[in-house]
Amino acid sequence: MADRMAEAHSAVAFSFSITHDGYNIDYNREVLNLVWDSGVRSWKKRIARFRNGIRNGVYPAHIQSLYILISIALGLHVAGKQVPFNLVNLILPLLPRQTALYQFIACSIAGLIFWLCICYTMRYTLKFLLMYKGWMYESRGRGSTISKRTKTWAAVTKVLSSWNTPGLYSFQGSLPRLPLPSVNETTQRYLRSVRPLLDDKEYAHMENLAKEFESTIGSKLQRYLTLKSWWSTNYVSDWWEEYIYLRGRGPLMINSNFYGIDAIYMQTTSVQAARAAHIASLLLIFRRTVERQELQPIMVQGLVPLCSWQYERTFNTVRVPGEQTDKIVHYKDSNHIVVLHKGCYYKVVIYYKNRLLKPCEIQIQMEYILNNKTAVPAPGEERLAALTAWDREKWAHIRNTVFRQGLNRVSLHIIESAAFVLSLDDEPFEFDINQPDKLDKFGSILLHGKGCDRWFDKSFTVCVGTNGRIGFNAEHTWYEFHEFYFLHWNNV
Structure with missing residues (x-):
């Protein structure tokens, strides 16, 4: 069940004490189970990242092709034929012995060398092909004529990139450098x-x-x-992020953060808890897809990949204020979201026995929060988020003093390390095509709300109205320079 932030300090997993009567060991089995599940989930993600790192590192080649080359080298050597460049016979004298085991090792090393050469040849060939921009200036549509040069480029690029199914970050090593104009x-x-x-x-x-x-x-x-x-590879990205965004000392609200609205011509449900649970579940599933790199990279014309690094900081990310410059902090994992309702903050754990909660399970927690009439904001809690809408230097000073230790520090860490923040607003988000002012109000609610019901430092805050409509308020820095990279590389 959802827990109030003020109770975060009460859970102690293990304690040990020595008295005159001997020693005493006390432990909380539920908390230890949570710690165990968190560790298992963390190691699963590490293994998945390692596996994906290998796959992305050799793309567009396939990892299975390594076994084929080793088998070919071993077959040639056993048949008494010479491996290209006589590589096996050059490796064997470097090994301690020439037994069958070491001959297998020599063939494996030879196959690995040939495989790496093929991998990097394919990668740099693809990188060279992606530098071609002539396709951008040719006409589209029925009756248009495409040059033979572009057709040849498209065919070779398609064959090379289709050799292996790409992961989300598979093209990152093949993206060309951002060209520097004169x-x-x-x-x-x-x-x-x-x-x-x-x-x-x-x-x-x-x-x-x-x-x-x-x-x-x-x-x-x-x-x-x-x-x-x-x-x-990109001469401008880090400076763009640093000097255009992170060094800005003005408030994020209105000046930097932006908002997005719901599909206004359709409404799936008017039940606030159900809609909040559904959108939270979809976002968490999307986060898992990104973490596992199962999401396909965006391809222009089905051929030219866009940079995908912006996906990495979509979730578990916060902009931390500093007195001179802010910094983007991304947490590798997060097992909870933070829900904000009527000035109260709730930590909602999103896993149960190493699986994501189902929408109906999340809805039960949302209904509990909405129906909890006894919840009263702690002193200063109701307007806490207004600090993130304040001047960055002043917010940094408050953060480094008031939130330096104790319960304040623990509670702030829970908010900043959450997958995202979800705000259950206490007013409807309305739209009427005959009353444009309602859409204006819809936008203003998402842009700034009451000034204290959006955590403007988080990568995004999901906002849910009492009538089930949703929107979001997003911090600008975490993805902006990737869009800048693509636009400037393509001279748009």
């Missing part, structure tokens, strides 16, 4: 973007400023970017 290209694009906003006199002045920038500090900055582009 200073002149940058200034010309800037001038094109501001031309509609300026009159002739203002535009002429802007042209002079652009030329001055290009001939002075621009060339110096370009050298720094060139040096950085040699060392990283």
Whole structure:
């Protein structure tokens, strides 16, 4: 059942004490079972990540092809034929003996070497193919003509990427580097973007400023970017995240965070607890799909993959305030969500015996929270989330002092490490095509609510109205630069 945050300190798994009468051992079997289940789940995820890491590391080759090459090398050696480059005979003198076991080891090493060569040849070939951008500038639709060059590129890319079913992060090692445009290209694009906003006199002045920038500090900055582009696949992502978002000292609410609304032309149910449970279950299933890398990467035209790293920080992620700059903290695992209702925070455990709770089981907990008339916010609890809507420097100071230790620190950690936050609002989210002001109110509720019922630091907060409609409020940093990478690489 859902537990109030204030009770988080009461669970003690194991205690040991020595008295005059001897020693005393006390333990909580339920808590120990939870610890055991959490450990089992953690190790399962580590094994899955290791397996997926190998699969992604050799993509587009297939791990099973290693066994085939070892078998071929072993068969050639047993048949008395020479393995290409006489590799087995070159390896055998390096081994202690030449028994059957060591001959098998030599054949395995030879097969591994050939397999790695094939893997990296396929990977860098795919990376070279993905650098081609001619497909973007050709016409689409019925009656359009596609050049032979693009057709050949598409056929080879399709065959190479279809050799093995890709996981979510399989293409990450094959994505090309973000190209660095020249200073002149940058200034010309800037001038094109501001031309509609300026009159002739203002535009002429802007042209002079652009030329001055290009001939002075621009060339110096370009050298720094060139040096950085040699060392990283994306010369802009970390700086973009740091200086555009994390160093902003203004409030996140309205200035940075954004919102999304429900499918407004359809409504599955008007029962708040049922809708909250259903959307929570779907999100947790999606999180499991991401963690297992069962989700297919997004492919443009079915050929060109997009960067998938933004999925990793969708859940279990929080933006932690700092006095000079914030930081994004991602937790590898989380076994709970946090539910906010009428100023009270509830920790809802989402696993039972190493399985995700079913929607009906989550609904029971949501109904308990909604029907709990005795719950009263602790002093300061009701408006606690308003701190995340405050100036970042001030919020960082409060966090480093008031939440430094004790129950406050434990409770804050539970919120920040949750898979996500779900807010059960006490008002309906309404939409009427004949009353546009209702949609405006819908958006404003999701954007800021009461200012104290959204945890603006979390990657996202799901909001559920009393009539069953939903929306979300999301922090901007955790995914923005990946979109920036794709748009700039494709010169959009």
